Amino acid sequence: MNTALAESPVQVLNVLEWAYARPEGSEPLTLVVLPPTDPMSRGQLRRMAQLARDEGVTVRWHEARGGAGRGGGPVRTLRDLAPLLRGAGHVLVGDPFSRYVQLLLGVFPPRRVTVVDDGTATMEYAAQLSRGERLVRWHRRGGRSPRELALAPVTALARRRLAPGRHRTVEIFTALPVEAPEGTVVSGNRFDWTRARFGPPRLTGGADLVGTSLVETGVVDPDRYVEAVAALAAAHGVRRYFAHRRESVTKLHRIATTTGLEIVRPELPLEVIARRGPIGRTVLSFPSTVVHTLPAALAGTGVTITVCDVAPEWLRAGVPPRARGFLAAVTETARSAHGLSLTGA
Numbered sequence: 001m002n003t004a005l006a007e008s009p010v011q012v013l014n015v016l017e018w019a020y021a022r023p024e025g026s027e028p029l030t031l032v033v034l035p036p037t038d039p040m041s042r043g044q045l046r047r048m049a050q051l052a053r054d055e056g057v058t059v060r061w062h063e064a065r066g067g068a069g070r071g072g073g074p075v076r077t078l079r080d081l082a083p084l085l086r087g088a089g090h091v092l093v094g095d096p097f098s099r100y101v102q103l104l105l106g107v108f109p110p111r112r113v114t115v116v117d118d119g120t121a122t123m124e125y126a127a128q129l130s131r132g133e134r135l136v137r138w139h140r141r142g143g144r145s146p147r148e149l150a151l152a153p154v155t156a157l158a159r160r161r162l163a164p165g166r167h168r169t170v171e172i173f174t175a176l177p178v179e180a181p182e183g184t185v186v187s188g189n190r191f192d193w194t195r196a197r198f199g200p201p202r203l204t205g206g207a208d209l210v211g212t213s214l215v216e217t218g219v220v221d222p223d224r225y226v227e228a229v230a231a232l233a234a235a236h237g238v239r240r241y242f243a244h245r246r247e248s249v250t251k252l253h254r255i256a257t258t259t260g261l262e263i264v265r266p267e268l269p270l271e272v273i274a275r276r277g278p279i280g281r282t283v284l285s286f287p288s289t290v291v292h293t294l295p296a297a298l299a300g301t302g303v304t305i306t307v308c309d310v311a312p313e314w315l316r317a318g319v320p321p322r323a324r325g326f327l328a329a330v331t332e333t334a335r336s337a338h339g340l341s342l343t344g345a
Contacts, residue, residue, distance in 0.1 A: 002029045003088035005101055007036060007118075009044035009245070010289070011094025013194070013269045014116035016052060018092065018173045020193035029057050030084065034064040034077070034100060040245040040265065047268055060084075064100055074100070078107065085110075092173075094118040096125045096162050097135050105161040113162060114171040117189065119289045120330050125162075126178040126186075135159055175293045177337045191297040194275050200301050201277020206239040208280035209261070210270060212288050213246040214310070219323055222251060224314040228345035230259045232284060232308055236343070239280065240264050242273070244288075271297040284308050284343065287327045291334035306341050307331050 004015045012031065019029050031052050035042050049059045064077040085091070085108035092114045093101050105113075115125065128135055134156065164170040164183030172178060175189040209232060214220040232238060241261040243252055256263050266273045271293050274283070282304045285291050291307050298305070310327050334340050 001088050002027050002090045002092065003084060004029060004031045004092035004094075004116075005034060005104065006031060006045075006094050007034045007098060007100070008041060008094060009048045010269050010271075011116060011118045012045065012048040012052060013271065014094065014118070014173065014189060015092055016048075016055060016057070017189050017191060017193045018114065018116055018187075019055070019057065020196070021173075021187070021189075027090070030088075031057050031059045032081065032084070033059060033061045035061070037065055038246070044245060044266070044268060074103075078104070082108070090114065092116055093162075095121065097121060102135075102157075102161075106157040109161050109168070111167060112169050112171075114173055115162070116173045117175060117289065117293075120176065120287075120292075120326075122172065122174050122176050123178050123329070123333075124326065126172060126181055126184075129159075129163055129184070130179070130181040135162070175296055176289070177292070177333045189296070191271060191293065194271055194297050195299070198272055198275040199277060201275055201279045201298075201303075203281050203302060204239075204278045206280055207236045207282035207284055208240045208242060209233065209236075209238045209308075210283060210285035210288070210290050211241055211243045211247055211252075211255075212286040213244045214286065215251060216246050216248060218316060219319055219327075220310065220314050221316050224311075226251070226254055226258055228308070228311075228314065229255055229261075231345040232343070233259045233261055235345075236282065236284060236306075238284065242266060242270060270294070274298055274303075279303060282306060286310060287330040287334075291330065291340060292337065295338040295340070304341075305338070306343050307334050309342055309344050311344065 006012045006015055033045055033049055035045050052059050062077045064074060088110055090112040091110040094116050095101060095118045096115055170184045171187055172184055173187045173189055178186060180186040215222045215225050241255060241263050243263055243265050252263050270290055275297050284306045286308050287310055294305050309331055335342060
């Protein structure tokens with residue numbers, strides 16, 4: 001039986017892409033949604049869960065982080081999912097860095113694992129797996145907090161569960177350019193489901209700019225970011241700003257008042273929104289997953305994707321060097337893999 005653990009709308013989208021790419025008659029799929037607490041993500045997740053049901057996928061919604069107030073919590077979720085995960089020979093996960101997913105895989109080790117994209121972190125997961133390193137998100141600072149030290153045994157066990165072994169196979173289903181770690185299989189995600197179900201979109205004049213949560217994750221200085229958005233809007237005739245679901249209301253209000261851009265908070269992942277349209281003839285994006293996914297989702301539509309480089313002076317003090325290198329790698333791989341043009345602010 002195939003079981004997917006999804007914590008974000010993009011993870012659900014890529015689980016659907018994986019299912020669509022399977023041969024007819026494959027084993028049925030059960031999607032377990034473990035929603036975060038922020039309203040924007042929850043709304044998108046509910047809409048994506050309905051799309052999954054429309055595709056014949058069994059969906060189970062578990063308030064793993066909600067505690068008693070939401071009728072859930074970690075202990076209850078572990079108890080409720082135990083029968084399903086014990087019987088799951090194949091588990092799909094979208095975020096191998098998730099402590100919750102790591103805990104579940106530690107308790108219920110699967111025989112087959114598929115990692116689907118939940119952002120550019122897939123590139124870092126593959127690289128860390130190849131180097132035999134512990135799983136650490138690319139934007140985290142050096143050193144280990146007391147919480148990380150306490151969870152170190154869980155992380156170490158999870159790394160073994162997320163790596164190929166004598167009794168386990170690992171697949172990476174991705175739209176990103178990753179090299180397969182030894183013993184794994186990399187399958188390409190071409191967004192065939194998205195292109196089959198939506199579009200082609202109507203194109204509008206001007207350009208659209210895709211926002212990022214680099215400020216919220218502590219990587220980019222907020223003042224520099226707003227200045228960059230204003231410069232890009234003026235230089236490229238940007239009319240709309242598609243907000244990332246994690247962007248703060250305060251920052252978005254500041255962007256709107258400073259630049260006059262229309263702020264759009266998408267109800268679904270951007271790949272679906274762009275495919276449904278309308279969408280600008282030019283789409284600009286800072287280094288993020290969409291510089292790899294939108295070229296596939298919008299193939300043949302006439303939309304031009306442009307990468308906006310992150311200048312070193314935008315970064316906050318204390319950002320680790322590996323974060324700078326990672327952002328540069330996202331930009332360079334997008335240019336080489338998809339022939340995207342580069343612009344600065």
